[in-house]
Amino acid sequence: RTYPALTPLTATVRRKPSTTDGAPFAALSGISLPVTLTARAGTLESTSTGGFLFTHHGYSGPAVLDVSHVAVRSCAEMGAPARLVVSWTSLNDKDWESALGPRGSRTVLTAVAAQLPHRLAEALIEFAGIDLRRTLSQLTRDERLRLIDILVRCELPWSGDEGYGKAEVTGGGVRLSEIDPKTMESKIHKGLFLCGEMLDAFGPIGGYNFLWAWATGRAAGLGASHTQ
Numbered sequence: 001r002t003y004p005a006l007t008p009l010t011a012t013v014r015r016k017p018s019t020t021d022g023a024p025f026a027a028l029s030g031i032s033l034p035v036t037l038t039a040r041a042g043t044l045e046s047t048s049t050g051g052f053l054f055t056h057h058g059y060s061g062p063a064v065l066d067v068s069h070v071a072v073r074s075c076a077e078m079g080a081p082a083r084l085v086v087s088w089t090s091l092n093d094k095d096w097e098s099a100l101g102p103r104g105s106r107t108v109l110t111a112v113a114a115q116l117p118h119r120l121a122e123a124l125i126e127f128a129g130i131d132l133r134r135t136l137s138q139l140t141r142d143e144r145l146r147l148i149d150i151l152v153r154c155e156l157p158w159s160g161d162e163g164y165g166k167a168e169v170t171g172g173g174v175r176l177s178e179i180d181p182k183t184m185e186s187k188i189h190k191g192l193f194l195c196g197e198m199l200d201a202f203g204p205i206g207g208y209n210f211l212w213a214w215a216t217g218r219a220a221g222l223g224a225s226h227t228q
């Protein structure tokens with residue numbers, strides 16, 4: 001079984017049958033920032049800290065690509081979509097409690113935008129159902145907790161993935177247990193040497209897949225030449 005990995009995710013919401021209303025955060029397209037993103041589906045889980053990019057269709061960037069295989073497999077193999085949870089900054093609940101504490105006439109927007117791109121700060125405050133003109137001292141405890149939840153553990157809506165067309169690597173493939181790791185020879189078909197992406201292994205963004213292809217290619221080449 002194979003599947004696209006390191007692929008962007010889509011977030012297209014259909015509100016009425018036969019109409020496509022676009023991604024819920026489509027207005028943020030082009031904004032990028034470092035985040036920590038976790039994808040969970042059953043026993044599958046992947047977390048990545050790195051760049052996140054809002055696109056016209058959904059989300060991309062290294063953090064999204066790195067966890068995308070969990071999202072892809074959740075739909076293909078489990079029939080239930082993975083949960084994507086994003087922490088928009090490195091601040092935790094306590095840090096945000098202090099950043100959002102009452103402070104004169106400072107607004108919620110000013111406090112959140114001090115840590116995030118302005119348009120994203122606006123979108124997240126609205127997502128929390130809070131008026132953008134609110135000052136920190138007007139914020140109720142419930143509103144503060146709701147906003148902190150969105151800033152630290154935002155459940156990201158998503159609808160699918162961009163598949164092999166945009167994938168940087170193929171997941172799945174020939175089981176590593178079927179290969180002799182010294183020579184890369186198949187244990188099932190003697191005389192057949194395998195390497196690279198066709199094997200059931202891939203790494204995150206950062207050159208690991210080139211490294212895997214080159215290292216296993218070299219090992220397979222040496223293995224094949226030594227057996228002849």
Ligand SMILES: Cc1cc2nc3c(=O)[nH]c(=O)nc-3n(C[C@H](O)[C@H](O)[C@H](O)COP(=O)(O)OP(=O)(O)OC[C@H]3O[C@@H](n4cnc5c(N)ncnc54)[C@H](O)[C@@H]3O)c2cc1C
Pocket residue numbers: 167168169195196197198206207208209210211213
């Ligand atoms: C857009 C994109 C960006 C990427 N960026 C990175 C990156 O920055 N860093 C990184 O580490 N990895 C990156 N990758 C992943 C990396 O390119 C692959 O993991 C790696 O090239 C896999 O090497 P491979 O030799 O196993 O397969 P491939 O490079 O796919 O080579 C397979 C070759 O076999 C040929 N072939 C197929 N069928 C046949 C046939 N029947 N007969 C003869 N020849 C055949 C194909 O034409 C191809 O040349 C990227 C991939 C993509 C698509």
